[in-house]
Amino acid sequence: MVLAAEKVIVPLDVSREEDAIALLSQLPEVQFWKVGLELFVSTGAEILPTLKDRQKRIFLDLKLHDIPNTVAGACRAAGKYGIDLLTIHATCGRKALQAAKTALVEGAAEAGYPPPKLIAITLLTSLNSRDLAFDLKVPIELPEYALQMAVLAKESGLDGAVCSPQEAAQLRQVCGDEFLLVCPGVRPKWAETGDQSRTFTPSEAIKAGADYLVIGRPITAATNPQEAWAKIGDELANI
Numbered sequence: 375m376v377l378a379a380e381k382v383i384v385p386l387d388v389s390r391e392e393d394a395i396a397l398l399s400q401l402p403e404v405q406f407w408k409v410g411l412e413l414f415v416s417t418g419a420e421i422l423p424t425l426k427d428r429q430k431r432i433f434l435d436l437k438l439h440d441i442p443n444t445v446a447g448a449c450r451a452a453g454k455y456g457i458d459l460l461t462i463h464a465t466c467g468r469k470a471l472q473a474a475k476t477a478l479v480e481g482a483a484e485a486g487y488p489p490p491k492l493i494a495i496t497l498l499t500s501l502n503s504r505d506l507a508f509d510l511k512v513p514i515e516l517p518e519y520a521l522q523m524a525v526l527a528k529e530s531g532l533d534g535a536v537c538s539p540q541e542a543a544q545l546r547q548v549c550g551d552e553f554l555l556v557c558p559g560v561r562p563k564w565a566e567t568g569d570q571s572r573t574f575t576p577s578e579a580i581k582a583g584a585d586y587l588v589i590g591r592p593i594t595a596a597t598n599p600q601e602a603w604a605k606i607g608d609e610l611a612n613i
């Protein structure tokens with residue numbers, strides 16, 4: 375039996391702070407919330423103290439992608455918010471990943487917070503093998519590419535990776551039990567796939583070895599988000 379409150383991260387993918395707060399109120403059982411580009415670019419960091427006041431865990435999904443000095447500066451600042459998780463693209467390269475990790479830990483320590491975990495995007499879950507081969511011109515198979523990005527993240531001292539649940543089992547086997555695997559691209563059977571390409575159901579994703587599932591629109595865009603959350607909870611409880 376798996377508890378949804380321990381495994382599911384829900385993204386606040388809205389552009390107004392009041393809509394984010396409405397979701398927090400509609401879904402009181404959700405313990406781990408994601409603040410991503412839409413809300414952060416629209417409203418800045420204002421939602422973060424609200425989440426902390428409500429004793430929620432925070433995944434700040436900024437998907438950083440820049441040179442070492444710049445990502446380090448951003449990570450130092452992010453560390454001061456008292457967040458739990460932060461994202462950076464593995465394709466920043468080894469030096470930027472190392473600099474980011476060091477700066478994040480230092481920033482958090484300067485503000486009196488425990489070190490947040492820095493996790494690397496391996497390959498966005500919206501992309502498929504065709505996109506990788508024909509548009510991005512990457513000449514290796516998709517699962518191998520995602521694995522190589524995770525290995526680079528691990529070698530650079532990062533705490534884990536964001537991957538499709540379809541790659542989770544392989545990453546778990548190679549990167550070990552301590553390496554955090556956060557999986558978006560999760561769709562219950564009853565939900566629409568939308569722009570996600572590499573999906574698994576919540577129970578398949580957990581069985582594949584995901585530590586956390588990021589599930590957004592199936593819950594947040596549902597007519598009744600609380601009911602959608604409960605259905606996912608039932609599915610996980612029956613594993």
Ligand SMILES: O=C(O)c1cc(=O)[nH]c(=O)n1[C@@H]1O[C@H](COP(=O)(O)O)[C@@H](O)[C@H]1O
Pocket residue numbers: 385387410435437461495497498499500536558559560568570588589590591592
């Ligand atoms: O970093 C992420 O969280 C992320 C990485 C990725 O490869 N794919 C992906 O969908 N995400 C995020 O996960 C969430 C998925 O939302 P839904 O597709 O609505 O379930 C969105 O907030 C995305 O920004």
